[in-house]
Amino acid sequence: MKMMRGQNFFKGELKLLILKSLTKEPLHGYKLMKTIEACCMNLWKPTPGSLYPALEELKKQGLITVKKEAKTGRRKKEYEITALGRKKHLELAKNIEGLEKEFLQMHKDPELSQYTIEDGMYLLNTIKSLVTGELAGYKGTMLEFAMLSRQGKVSKKQEEEFKNAVIAFVKKTKQ
Template sequence: MKMNLERLRKGTLKLLILEALNDKPMHAYEIIKSIEKKFHGIYKPSPGSLYPVLKQLIESGMITVEEKDDKKIYIITDKGKEAFNKMKTEMKNVFTKNNQYRKLVNQLFEIGLIIYNFRDKLSEEDYEKINNIINECKNEIEDLLNKLK
């Protein structure tokens, strides 16, 4: 059974947007830059992934939008702050209650940093080799986890 990665990404992006807006109201571009800064340039949401999540957050009453100088400014609501704090607590619990899980996530993040640090030195062939290694690893992990059912 494959995980719905798009749903996972949207859930994570939702948390990141609420976190950015928890600091201050922002334009969409500022939200993107805030998230990019948080990940030291490794991750930057595209406008195509950001706007549907913003729309969902508006519809759910977690953020509001105001127009100022023909630009939209997104503002977190009390409901959004409550949801953000709940999600933050749940994430903290996942990482503090399960030390092995935290180790795995740290390893994955370190792999991302290694690749990021060498990004300018890698050829297309290098990227392809790394992609194949990661795919093999992903498939082995998925096979292992599917046996747990």
């Protein structure tokens, strides 16, 4: 059975896809779009309106550079990943790999094995809509908490209290 991913899934991962594509070789914009499209199994292709702003943001973050610009004909910039960009790509790829491992582990549980990747993506999109909707005013607080937790500056008890508070809030908003 072929599992389909929604195009919004790929759009949300555009920067990771750019970094992944540039780990192989420097590319100009059009070739980058084609490479990303192939990487997404032709289910999604970034538009110039999404690709070029993402490239500019990655450039500002020091994750990519412009290797060279064509001097004749149509103006083409060739983008190259930096050492910092390679490091960031590996970090992001580990997170994705971790999610894939969790999903595969979940399928070993007979109670959960009935669910597909689409169900998992739907759940993630639901969580995302909560964060951008009902919980939008608390986004900064949640990100701060996530950062502190990731850095080991939050106790297990505090993590549990935070999770319980978010769950209680979500239950309350869904009544």
